[in-house]
Amino acid sequence: MTHHFSLLILLLVCCPLTCHGFKICAFNVQSFGDSKAADSNVLHTLTRIVSRCDVCLLQEVRDQKKKAIPQLIRSLNNFDTNYQYDYVSSDRLGRTPTYQEQYVFVFRTGSVRLKDQYQYPDTQEGDEDVFAREPFVVRFQAPKTIIREFVLIPVHTTPTNATKEIDELYDVFEDVRKRWKTEHVMFLGDFNAACGYVAKKNRKNIRLYTMSSFTWLIEDKQDTTVRESTDCAYDRIVVHGDLFLRAIEPLSAQPFNFAREYHLTEVEALKVSDHYPVEVDLKTRSGSEQKSMTPYLLPLTFGFMLLFQLSVN
Numbered sequence: 001m002t003h004h005f006s007l008l009i010l011l012l013v014c015c016p017l018t019c020h021g022f023k024i025c026a027f028n029v030q031s032f033g034d035s036k037a038a039d040s041n042v043l044h045t046l047t048r049i050v051s052r053c054d055v056c057l058l059q060e061v062r063d064q065k066k067k068a069i070p071q072l073i074r075s076l077n078n079f080d081t082n083y084q085y086d087y088v089s090s091d092r093l094g095r096t097p098t099y100q101e102q103y104v105f106v107f108r109t110g111s112v113r114l115k116d117q118y119q120y121p122d123t124q125e126g127d128e129d130v131f132a133r134e135p136f137v138v139r140f141q142a143p144k145t146i147i148r149e150f151v152l153i154p155v156h157t158t159p160t161n162a163t164k165e166i167d168e169l170y171d172v173f174e175d176v177r178k179r180w181k182t183e184h185v186m187f188l189g190d191f192n193a194a195c196g197y198v199a200k201k202n203r204k205n206i207r208l209y210t211m212s213s214f215t216w217l218i219e220d221k222q223d224t225t226v227r228e229s230t231d232c233a234y235d236r237i238v239v240h241g242d243l244f245l246r247a248i249e250p251l252s253a254q255p256f257n258f259a260r261e262y263h264l265t266e267v268e269a270l271k272v273s274d275h276y277p278v279e280v281d282l283k284t285r286s287g288s289e290q291k292s293m294t295p296y297l298l299p300l301t302f303g304f305m306l307l308f309q310l311s312v313n
């Protein structure tokens with residue numbers, strides 16, 4: 001009987017630690033296409049990085065022949081058979097036909113369902129064309145998370161226009177909020193929101209900064225760049241609303257230093273990208289239920305022991 005008790009206690013105590021949460025990532029893969037996918041070391045590292053995420057936004061995808069992303073997905077599906085991956089991608093976006101990029105969301109089919117997708121239009125009538133690559137907005141259902149459903153608004157800004165483009169995300173937010181009648185919105189991607197590109201004095205011109213309903217989860221002091229010589233929080237994650245904020249694991253938002261994690265030299269890491277991914281964990285339903293069990297652990301154990309004593313006597 002004591003055996004059963006220890007087992008029960010072990011389960012209740014350890015599960016919140018081992019039962020992992022739900023991870024959202026954003027990774028600027030710096031010109032991802034055939035040549036990176038053809039390098040087996042790069043593809044392997046990329047597979048390890050993306051396989052940590054339930055949803056991963058890839059930016060700077062330049063997959064003209066439409067082979068590199070399917071190759072990454074195959075690699076992911078062979079990597080860990082516990083998870084299967086699929087993806088949804090924007091069209092090729094950019095100001096000139098010669099330089100185009102795609103936003104790609106890679107996701108675990110077992111943890112999310114793609115509910116909606118929406119390409120923010122190139123130019124709103126009468127407005128100037130602010131975005132170099134208009135956000136490709138997606139809505140996911142994620143039954144195991146507390147929030148259950150959320151919208152992701154990605155952006156990879158042009159460095160020299162970063163302040164204006166980040167500010168413009170508020171218009172995208174308003175549009176999406178009306179369109180889908182939802183408040184649960186997360187912005188993510190390479191905002192170029194640091195170092196020389198977004199000066200602190202210009203933040204008053206960015207509504208995502210000035211309006212208190214938005215929370216910036218990746219702090220200024222973080223470094224999302226691979227190069228030793230640079231120290232900039234270019235890549236960011238921003239959430240809207242208290243409900244979404246409370247559905248996020250506190251302090252989980254971080255850059256993922258894959259060079260350190262996988263023991264790569266700077267040169268090896270730079271073959272993958274010059275950015276680190278940024279990541280955040282959402283609270284999951286099972287995780288929270290198990291955590292909320294903890295206060296009852298002691299009384300429960302005593303209760304069982306008492307019952308056991310009574311039944312023996």
Ligand SMILES: *[C@@H]1O[C@H](CO)[C@@H](O)[C@H](O)[C@H]1NC(C)=O
Nearest residue numbers: 128129130132158160161164
């Ligand atoms: C910067 O934004 C303006 C519109 O606000 C646009 O006309 C211009 O092309 C942009 N520059 C780049 C490099 O995207």
